[in-house]
Amino acid sequence: MAIATINPATGEKLKTFTALSDSQIEAKLTLAAEVFDDYRYQSMAQKSQWLNRAAELLEQDKLQFAKIMTIEMGKPMKGAIAEVEKCAWVCRFYAEKAEEFLANVAITSDATRSFVTYQPLGAILAVMPWNFPFWQVFRFAAPALMAGNVGILKHASNVPQCALAIEEIFQKAGFPNGVFQTFLIGADQVEKIINDNRVKAATLTGSEPAGMALAAAAGKQIKKTVLELGGSDPFIVLESANLEAAVATAVTARMLNSGQSCIAAKRFIVAESIYERFTTELVAKYKALKVGDPLQEDTDIGPLATPDILTELDQQVQETVRLGAKVLIGGKPADLLGNFYLPTILTEIPADSPGASEEFFGPVALLFRVKNIDEAIKLANHSAFGLGASAWTNESQECDRLVREIEAGALFINGLVKSDPRLPFGGIKRSGYGRELSSQGIHEFVNIKTVWIK
């Protein structure tokens, strides 16, 4: 894929970039290794100061950063601004908490003194996607840099200006040159970077094929990986639920980022006693959504990031319909220039159709009717993925069962699945492994060193 800015709302190619040459890659890897030798011993206070400065810079120019995202991948402006603000939050969170998370832990043993200490690994490669082009990077970088690692970013090829802006933020914030570097390279260069001895570990957020390729390459080098891949998360609404709140949240849960979120609710599993009401109200709310220019403040749904995403989504919808699903609303691309897809709701989804098993990365809700909680849990778990489930109930026994039985990295009861710097984030099954954020996230890329002293 060419490294370029192509406005998804118009199809216009605005800027192209040349990928780094072999010698440029070599120079950047050398710099990363050299700067790490000093940076690893920087004090927590100094690193916190730089990271807090990065938060300030993000907030100062949030409109400018938001616009870069919107122009490159089509995110509506209000979501883009909120994303920049959240990046500032994760910077401040780790600036404050990293010292506590990485403090030595004393352990009683046969030593005079034994403890665990956390030490940085070195250069960590982050292969990141376009869907939250600032957030995905900051949630990697804030803990990684506070732990004393240095970061190498290979961003998605359709968001190069975001990638360069992020590198500049870290530089302006005061981090030494080379502590965070953007590598403008194609996916075909990733294996070479992983194979390099100066790169110690890698993280990837994106599709399953990309995750498999990265993990296979890293596995051959015995290097640790964290993978945050796709999801087809359930949104379960049981009879006792507050229906009004559930429907309102269902819209946000599915439509955030024009439907292009790994933790978006994708399969709505609703008790049959409330199914008709839920469906009618959801359709009404979908009708009210404004599709159009993502630069306008009141736009709810922008274009999908690339023509390929649009084509794939439409193929999944058409195949699911061909096999017997019913379209309640939408069901096709919008009649607009650019990669727009209509807000869509499908129901009566056959078990052998893409709607029952695949991730739909766009504004398409898949509705399923179930008799009771047993059926709901069974259907929710009948998925190759397991990222973040949402369930709505006011019965404590149902709540207990959901906590025990739902197969996912996270379960949100009576709320929207969201990432939050305070809470660990990640999946099970084909959604990936490892955790980001919170104290668990900062412990992924450190040497958990045991010290035993007699």
Ligand code: NDP
């Ligand atoms: P990709 O997984 O292809 O892209 C994500 C990142 O991985 C990009 O930086 C990409 O680089 C890189 N990459 C791609 N292939 C490889 C590889 N073989 N080895 C190493 N790195 C690689 O996502 P797409 O943009 O193609 O989106 C396809 C689907 O992926 C979506 O429809 C959605 O289902 C899922 N997805 C999930 C996301 C999530 O948040 N979990 C985010 C984005 C996508 P480059 O851009 O240069 O190809």
